Amino acid sequence: xxxxxxxxxxxxxxxxxxxxxxxxxxxxxxxxxxxxxxxxxxxxxxxxxxxxxxxxxxxxxxxxxxxxxxxxxxxxxxxxxxxxxxxxxxxxxxxxxxxxxxxxxxxxxxxxxxxxxxxxxxxxxxxxxxxxxxxxxxxxxxxxx
Numbered sequence: 664x665x666x667x668x669x670x671x672x673x674x675x676x677x678x679x680x681x682x683x684x685x686x687x688x689x690x691x692x693x694x695x696x697x698x699x700x701x702x703x704x705x706x707x708x709x710x711x712x713x714x715x716x717x718x719x720x721x722x723x724x725x726x727x728x729x730x731x732x733x734x735x736x737x738x739x740x741x742x743x744x745x746x747x748x749x750x751x752x753x754x755x756x757x758x759x760x761x762x763x764x765x766x767x768x769x770x771x772x773x774x775x776x777x778x779x780x781x782x783x784x785x786x787x788x789x790x791x792x793x794x795x796x797x798x799x800x801x802x803x804x805x806x807x808x
Contacts, residue, residue, distance in 0.1 A: 664803075665740060665750060667795035668761040672696070675788045678762045683785045691789070700789040704729045704778075728776060732783055735772045736790050741803035746771065765791065 672691070676684045690699035705725035739746045749771045753760060765787050769780035776783055794802040 664742060665754065665799055666759050667740075667791055667799060668759045669795045670761065670792075672792050675762050675765075675792045678765045679785055679788060687785050687789065696789045696793050700786040701729050703786050703789075704732055704783065728778055731776045732772070732778075732786060733790075735775045736787065737803070737806045738808065739768065739772065740794055740799060741806050741808070743808050760791070762788070762791075 676687065679687065687699060687703065690702050693699070694702055705728065737743075739749065742750065749767075753764060753767070765784050766780070768787055768791075769784040772787070773780040773783055
C-alpha cells in the first residue's frame with residue numbers, strides 16, 4: 664500500500680508556483696483543505712469573464728471536474744488496478760510519497776480528469792496532505808470501486 668509522508672502543509676506548498684501557493688493559502692484559511700481544493704478546481708475566474716465556450720453559468724460542469732479528480736485521486740492512492748503501473752513506478756523508488764510526486768501524479772491523472780496537470784497540481788497537493796494527515800489506510804477505508 665502507498666504511504667504518504669506526514670509533512671507540514673507549508674512543505675507541500677514548495678512544489679507550487681508562488682501565485683498558486685498564495686491563492687491556496689487564502690483558500691485553505693477560508694475553507695479548510697478539502698473545500699479549498701474543490702474551490703481551486705471549480706473556480707470560474709473573474710466574475711465578468713466568460714469561460715471557454717462563453718458559458719459563465721454552468722457550475723455543474725465545474726463540479727464534474729472536481730468529482731472526476733477526486734475519483735481518480737482515490738483510485739491512485741487506494742490501489743485501484745487502473746493505476747497499477749504508475750504505483751509500481753513510485754513504489755520502486757521508495758515506500759513513502761512526498762511533495763515531489765505531485766508533478767507525476769498530476770500528469771497521470773490529468774487525462775482522466777480532462778484538465779491540464781498544472782491546473783490540478785495545487786488541488787492534488789491538498790488532497791495528498793489530507794490523505795497523509797489521516798493515513799492512507801483510514802482515507803481509503805471509506806472508498807469503494
